[in-house]
Amino acid sequence: MGQSAYRTHYATEVTEAEIGKDVTVSGWVDRRRDHGGVAFIDLRDQTGLVQIVIYDEEIARPLRSEFVVEIKGEVRARPDGNENTHLATGKIEIVARDVTILAKSEALPFQVSTALENESENKLPGEDTRLKYRYLDLRRPAMQRTIRMRAKMSKAAREALDEMNFCEIETPTLIKSTPEGARDFLVPARLIPGSWYALPQSPQLLKQLLMVSGFEKYYQLARCYRDEDFRADRQPEFTQLDIEMSFVDQEDVMAMAEKVIANIWKSAGFEVKLPIPRISWTDAMNKYGSDKPDLRFGNQIVELTDYFKNTPFRVFQNPYVGAVVYKGGASLPRRQFDAWQEWAKQRGAKGLAYVQFEEDGNLKGPVAKNLSDAERNGLKEAVHAENGDAVFFAAGRRETSQLLLGAVRVEIARRQGLLKPDEFALTWVVDFPLFKQADDPDDDDVAVGHSKWTSMHHPFTMPSADWIDNFDQDPEHAMSDSYDIVCNGEEIGGGSVRIHRDDIQNRVLKVLGITPEEAQEKFGFLLDAFKFGAPPHAGIALGWDRTAQLLAGVGSIRDVIAFPKLGSGQDALTGAPAPITDAQRAETGVDYDPDEDED
Structure with missing residues (x-):
């Protein structure tokens, strides 16, 4: 390998089997230690560390952290008591005979040594500095x-898809602007x-072609581009595992995707139990206040609309009232409730109503005095x-209130230490609406038409079988044949059965x-293609950056992007x-001004 x-060997290939042999290793000086005329160098390459012993002071003197060196020497066992059980090479060391400096390094803007790995991340510089010197x-x-x-x-995704006879195909990144x-x-x-040209937001139309x-x-690890407003954890360019299949339905796609997901998780050292559970979009919103619910913990939202239907409290005289319990939260000081x-x-939101059930059973808090005796009891x-x-409450429009309570639920779990990054709760969310209000104040996407409706997923999503005949007569309630895969409160992928009939x-x-006319101008090439025999087809795309972030257990997608x-x-x-x-x-x-040509 090495x-x-x-080099004759990579660092971690130098084992006890090489004792007494000459080897050549190359890499960076990770750390240097001097002990009574003897210098110890930790040499780092892509596989890890190996210890170098240098007895010649003249050779050792010039070496500094992050110098690039080539070292030739003999492998020997470390003296008894000097083994390092934390290193793969902890039982051996290389006694240097020749040291060649291949490149020198200036003083670093921040340290990158392996020796600092277990120290606090707070010792790292700000992200601006880290990204400016990303190569370090x-x-x-x-x-x-x-x-x-x-x-x-x-590699794991490709292996799973290749085994299922998928073909990896690259699609262009200079395309026509289409509404997505x-x-x-x-x-x-x-x-x-x-x-x-436009850079593709996804290969959606091309994979349908x-x-x-x-x-x-078909599949590809596709580069995608979206010119969205700045958000802390979004990237203008990103990667998705894009997959499409013909002559399949929703069940076929989900079964395929579960095999791929299981192999991806396995590659990171985790097991996924199949089949992955499912929840409908309606249940997800009602129980968890999110269409991407975090199921690592319980604490479901409780709807109280009927409970407060005759309430004297004006705040609860709304179309929807819901609540989330904060276990043990009654003892929080007033300043923490103010912070909420x-x-x-x-x-x-305008605020967050709450009550406290004290240990003696008394009810207190700003809301308590506004409730009737029956409601209190x-x-x-x-x-x-x-x-x-x-108990925290939200009242108002159903979806808006549920989203607030969903966020409360997750924040409570975060404060209680329930959001463990090495635990994974995967679920399918199914039975999505086909459309949503285009003027939703919480949605900053660009509407693609001139209607009060926009697509919940995209304009090429098939209505569910029950709605094929009348989805356009009742768009508010029409359902789609689509599905999202969610993990730990993050949507990591989504897909749908596609429309293959022009009617x-x-x-x-x-x-x-x-x-x-607009349809023909924007994506007529797809509509024209469908006139020549389009098979039933469906697909899914997995967000590669977000999936990698979850599996790595890091706080930002930027930490899994080179x-x-x-x-x-x-x-x-x-x-x-x-x-x-x-x-x-x-x-x-x-x-360019076309009018100038006419002149």
């Missing part, structure tokens, strides 16, 4: 592990002034609380307010995006 011009940050063992883990994920829910990144076409092409089973109010306001049983618990597609586009952007969308390493010269601007044709 044979090359600069990537030397850290933690970063090496996550990036290599991600590579194993890709977010803003496109646009690229000027220099040779056709006034025209533009591959189904028309007869490939039947601010927490709720930061999420767009039966509340503990209604919400399944006990003495010593607190259904035209009706969906009409609901979305997309005229036939060269990520900052939350602002900027590249701290290269300085992108950056201005272009006047000459470049003129060459691109971005200022």
Whole structure:
């Protein structure tokens, strides 16, 4: 494995079997220690560390941290009592005979030594500095592990899909702008002034064309681009495992995806029990206040709309009232309940009503005095609380209130230490609505038509079998043939059965307010292809960055991407995006005015 011009072995290949033999190793000086004229060097390469012993002071003197060196020497057993059980090479060391400095290193802006791995992450510099010097940050063992883990994920996915006879096909990244829910990144076409390419938000239309092409089973690790507003944990470019199949239904896709997911988790050292459980979108919202529920813990939302139907309390005289129990929360000081109010306001709520069940059974808190005697007496049983618990309430529009309570539920679990990163609760969320309100104040996606409706997933999602005939007559309640895979409160993938009949597609586009002329202009190439025999098809895409983040147990997707952007969308390493010269601007044709040609 290690044979090359600069080495006979990688660091961790030097074992007790090599004792007495000459070896050549190359890498970085991870750490240096001097003891009475003898220097000990920890040499680091991509496999790990090996200890080098240098008896010649003249040879050792120039060596500094992160120098790149080639070392030739003899392997020997470490003296009794000097073994390091924490290292794979802890029973041996290499006595250096020749040391060649291949490259020197200046003083680092921050330390990357393996010896610092168990120290607090707080000793690292800010993320801006880490990303500016990303090539140094990537030397850290933690970063090496996550990036290599991600590579194993890709291999595992390919192995599973290859075994099921899928074909890996690359689709173009310069395409036509099509409506998929977010803003496109646009690229000027220099040779056709006034025209533009778009970078794909996903390969959605292209993979559907591959189904028309007869490939039947397609996948790729696809690069995707979305020009979204800045968000802390989003990237303008990202990767997804994109999969499409012909002559299948929802059950076929989910069964296939479970095999892939199980193999991916196995590659990271975890087991997934199959089949993965399911929950409907309606139940997920009612019980957990989220369409991506975190099921590592219980504590379901309790609906109290009927309980308070005759309430004298004006705040609870709303279409929906719900509650979440905070176990042991009654003993929290008032300042913490005040902090919860601010927490709720930061999420767009007016506040967060609450009561406390004291240990003696008394009910206190701002809401308590506004309730009737009957409401007070039966509340503990209604919400399944006990003495010593607190209860948070939300009232108003059903979905808005549920989303707030869902966030409360997760925040309580976080404060109680229930969100363990090495535990995985996977679930399918199924039975999604086909449409949603286009003017939803919580949705900043770009509407694709001129209707009050937009697609819950995308415009090419098949209505469920029960709604095929009348989805356009009652779009508010119409359901779709779609599914999401969720893990630990994060959506890691989503898919649907696609529309392959032009009559259904035209009706969906009409609901979305997309005229036939607009449809032909935006994605006529897909609609035209469907006229030549489109098979029933369906697919799914897994968010690769988010999945890697979950499996690595890190706090940000930026920690599983080799060269990520900052939350602002900027590249701290290269300085992108950056201005272009006047000459470049003129060459691109971005200022092209067709009226000038007419003149």
